[in-house]
Amino acid sequence: MVKLLFGVFAAVFLVLGLMALGLSTSLIGGGAPSPDAQQDIPPQLLPVYQTAADSCPGLPWSVLAAIGKVETNHGRLQAPGVTSGANFAGAAGPMQIGIGGKAGNTFGAYAVDADGGGASVYNPVDAIFTAANYLCQNGANKGADVAGAIFAYNHADWYVTKVLAIASTYAASQGLPAGAPAEEVAAAAVQFAYSELGKPYKWGATGELGFYDCSGLMLRAYEKGGITLPRTSRQQWYAGARVWQVSQMLPGDLVFYAYNTADPATIHHVGIYIGAGNMIDAPYTGANVRITPFLRGDFIGAVRPTAAQVPADGTTAATTASTVAG
Numbered sequence: 163m164v165k166l167l168f169g170v171f172a173a174v175f176l177v178l179g180l181m182a183l184g185l186s187t188s189l190i191g192g193g194a195p196s197p198d199a200q201q202d203i204p205p206q207l208l209p210v211y212q213t214a215a216d217s218c219p220g221l222p223w224s225v226l227a228a229i230g231k232v233e234t235n236h237g238r239l240q241a242p243g244v245t246s247g248a249n250f251a252g253a254a255g256p257m258q259i260g261i262g263g264k265a266g267n268t269f270g271a272y273a274v275d276a277d278g279g280g281a282s283v284y285n286p287v288d289a290i291f292t293a294a295n296y297l298c299q300n301g302a303n304k305g306a307d308v309a310g311a312i313f314a315y316n317h318a319d320w321y322v323t324k325v326l327a328i329a330s331t332y333a334a335s336q337g338l339p340a341g342a343p344a345e346e347v348a349a350a351a352v353q354f355a356y357s358e359l360g361k362p363y364k365w366g367a368t369g370e371l372g373f374y375d376c377s378g379l380m381l382r383a384y385e386k387g388g389i390t391l392p393r394t395s396r397q398q399w400y401a402g403a404r405v406w407q408v409s410q411m412l413p414g415d416l417v418f419y420a421y422n423t424a425d426p427a428t429i430h431h432v433g434i435y436i437g438a439g440n441m442i443d444a445p446y447t448g449a450n451v452r453i454t455p456f457l458r459g460d461f462i463g464a465v466r467p468t469a470a471q472v473p474a475d476g477t478t479a480a481t482t483a484s485t486v487a488g
Contacts, residue, residue, distance in 0.1 A: 195224075199332035203227055204236050207286060214276070214291045218298035220305030220453045222359055226294055228328035229315060233258040237286055245284055255283035257293040272296045305442065305453035308360025326360060326372060333357045340388040344468035347387035348414025351467075354386040355379065355434050355442040361451045363444045368393075374444040374451060376432050380416060383434055387414075389467055395432040403469035408457070411464050413437045420462040429462060 195208060203211070211230065215223035230236050234244050237256035243249035244256060252263025260268035261283055269292060275281040276291035283289055293315075300314040301307035312322045338350050358379060361372045368378035377395040384391050391401050399418055405411050415435040421428040433443030433456060441456035 194334040196332055196334040199224070199227065199334075202231070202236075203332070204238075207236055207290070210287055210290050214294040217291065218294050218302055220356075220359060221294060221297055221302040221308065221311075222329060222333065222357055224329040224332035224357065225302075225308060225312065225325060225360065226290065226297065227332055228325045229293060229297075229312070230257055230290065231328050232321070232325055255289040256286050257283075257289040259283055259289060259292060259296070268296065272299065302360075304440070305356075305359040305451070307450060307452065309362065309450045312360070330357075330372065338386065338388040342388050347384070347389060347468050348412065350387040351380075351383040351389075352413050352434060352436055352442075354383040355436070355451070358382075358451045359442065359453070361444075363447055363449050363451070365447065376444045379442075379444045379451060380432055380434060384467055387468075391467060396427065396429045398432055398467075399426050399429055399465060402465040402467035405464040405466055408464075411435050412466070414468065415464045415466050417441050417456045417464045418462050419458070419460040421460065423460060423462045426462065431460075435464065 195203070195212075199208070207230070208227070211227040212223040215221045215226045227236075233239075234241070234256050237244065241249065243254045243258065248254040248261055248263065248265075249258070250264075252260050252265035254261045254269070259272075260266045261270070269281075269283045272292050272295045273281040273283075274288060274291035274295050276287045277285070279285070281288050281292070283292070297308075297311040297315065301309075301311035309322050309326065312325050313319070315321070338346055342350075358369075358374065361374055363375060364373035365375050366378070367373035367375050369382045374382070377391075377393060377398055380395075380398060381391050381393060391398050395418065398416060402416065405415055411417075413436050417433050417435050418426075418429050419431040420426065421430060431443070431445075433441035433454075435441050435456055436453070439455055439457065440453050442451065442453055444451045445454075
């Protein structure tokens with residue numbers, strides 16, 4: 163037990179050290195924890211969930227923490243297999259990872275020795291990092307299929323729904339006021355998009371019951387930054403300044419796709435640029451919000467909602483970001 167506590171506190175000190183150097187523990191798919199998360203998650207484990215999720219680009223820490231909640235209430239569950247042995251299916255530890263039997267030896271295949279003391283399924287730090295590794299290798303990498311990764315963890319649709327529901331309560335969702343600095347607005351929009359990775363696509367949806375279409379996701383993302391966008395992708399094309407060169411694109415820019423790249427009237431899709439050549443989008447029926455390369459054959463251009471508005475007639479306008487917000 164002393165060794166396990168040492169591992170947890172060592173990870174906490176590591177996280178605090180990174181923060182002291184000005185490095186975020188939630189650079190990728192992170193975001194501040196909500197009051198619910200701070201109240202429910204043991205304080206020594208919250209930074210472990212955040213840091214472990216950052217080891218897998220596109221895996222929201224809130225999803226990883228929600229799995230810990232569902233499996234053992236963050237290690238507080240008094241049941242066989244949590245602190246020793248295994249449950250009836252062969253799962254063990256605070257993240258209930260298979261060590262044999264029906265569950266298979268998942269830990270043996272994905273184990274991470276996070277604190278350098280030898281990988282142990284009962285060590286909360288090792289277990290959380292191992293769970294992140296498993297999710298990453300089963301769909302969560304770059305946010306490709308977070309919901310699919312959760313399904314792989316437990317093979318039940320109800321489990322996916324429950325984990326995503328808890329994750330949505332763990333991620334802080336407080337927005338910025340209208341007129342906030344452009345950099346903060348774009349960062350808030352990108353952060354919100356990250357928090358919705360894995361949510362399912364539904365045409366016409368703007369977040370109801372966790373469903374989005376492409377423009378509905380952009381609408382809600384920029385609401386968090388204090389800007390109200392038009393509803394559809396074709397309307398959103400005119401809700402900001404055109405970014406004429408790909409090399410000038412910044413995280414938060416909206417990226418658009420058209421059937422005819424010479425005609426904005428044929429725009430059919432929009433995503434949000436997150437840097438490194440990638441975007442987050444809600445792609446199509448049967449798919450989930452994901453991270454994917456933005457550059458493809460039907461790319462028509464990018465727009466910066468925090469800058470001057472582009473009228474539908476193509477003329478210039480000196481509209482500020484706060485005016486765009488309406």
